[in-house]
Amino acid sequence: MLLRPLILDHFWLKLISLVLASLIWLTVKSSLGTSGDESRLTFNNRPIMLMTDGGEQVAMVARPNVANITVRGPAALIEELTEKDIHVYVRLPAGLQGASELPVHAHVPSGTKVAMVAPVVVSVKPIGAP
DSSP: OOHHHHHHTTHHHHHHHHHHHHHHHHHHHHHHTOOTTEEEEEEEEEEEEEEOOSSOOOOEEEESOEEEEEEEEEHHHHHHOOGGGOEEEEEOOTTOOSOEEEEOEEEOOTTOEEEEEESSEEEEEETTOO
8 A cells, every 4th residue: 555645635634634633632631621730749647627517516536537638739839738728627417426427528728629538438426435
């Protein structure tokens, strides 16, 4: 098979297809927000706070009481993050009296996103309970 007809036959159609494919690829890449300057940072052993709605609650304890949080975002912003900027918490539902498994949440500064939380859930029980 000759290469010349393979390349030159329907040349304009092939060129237009290449341009359209490139535009589609660039559009998808930009919509996913994957930029080359994105960075990740992991904060280990961040204490987990127990948040209530302000009503009366039984004194509770979370096990485990620390979590590891991985944050992603622009490299310039990630470099400025400190442990004080990352808040890890569990929301206690109103009227919770016994032990329960609850999800762990993290609050990070604007412009960054939580990439990973470990553990995902913790066991919450009243202090002094077995």
